[in-house]
Amino acid sequence: MKMSISVDGFVSGEDGKMDWVFKSSDEESRAWAVGVSAEAGLIIMGRKSFHAMAPYWPSATGPFAAPMNAIPKGVFTQKGYDPTSSIADKDKNLPAAASWLETRVFNGDLAEEIKALKAGEGKPIVAIGGAEFMRNLIATGLVDEYQLAVHPVFLGKGLPILNGITEAMDVKLIEARSFPGGIVVHTYVPESKQA
Numbered sequence: 001m002k003m004s005i006s007v008d009g010f011v012s013g014e015d016g017k018m019d020w021v022f023k024s025s026d027e028e029s030r031a032w033a034v035g036v037s038a039e040a041g042l043i044i045m046g047r048k049s050f051h052a053m054a055p056y057w058p059s060a061t062g063p064f065a066a067p068m069n070a071i072p073k074g075v076f077t078q079k080g081y082d083p084t085s086s087i088a089d090k091d092k093n094l095p096a097a098a099s100w101l102e103t104r105v106f107n108g109d110l111a112e113e114i115k116a117l118k119a120g121e122g123k124p125i126v127a128i129g130g131a132e133f134m135r136n137l138i139a140t141g142l143v144d145e146y147q148l149a150v151h152p153v154f155l156g157k158g159l160p161i162l163n164g165i166t167e168a169m170d171v172k173l174i175e176a177r178s179f180p181g182g183i184v185v186h187t188y189v190p191e192s193k194q195a
Helices: 019-023 027-038 047-053 065-070 095-101 110-119 131-140
Strands: 002-006 010-013 042-046 073-076 104-106 125-129 146-151 158-160 171-178 184-190
Touching: 002 027, 002 125, 010 131, 019 146, 027 065, 027 125, 027 146, 042 047, 042 131, 047 073, 047 125, 047 131, 065 095, 073 110, 110 131, 125 131
Parallel strands: 002 146, 042 073, 042 125, 073 104
Antiparallel strands: 002 010, 010 158, 146 184, 171 184
């Protein structure tokens, strides 16, 4: 699980804006984020995040575009979803749109779907958003690693990521990495996943 959060634990402002994420971004932190994404065998997200990202990425340029467009995607929804509905007709023929158009839709039990994905062979599965999906994913107890990119900002209010946790969960810090713009990535693994 990879998520950008404010120092006070929000993933977006009260209005849903995330401009604060880009203020502290620097070349090194972007390279780290691209590297994490590029290592994935599957990028998973909730329906709302997919709906926001799919129209943007097929015609995007920049360092994130290549992994975001090349790596297969999975969207989790309880409502059913046609991933092709999020991509503009003018972009559907772009080569980069293929992985978005071919997104796997998962609408069964989240825990069972994640277990099945993890049982397969291959590269890591990286969960990237949104908040509701991440909270539900955390609740399954199936997250192997938490990569929390803490940005140097207090939002005061907004959309929290960790407010749905109902039981204490011990985690172990396995890496803390700081970047020139002030972002500190904390990588944790659940104590239950320790060998």
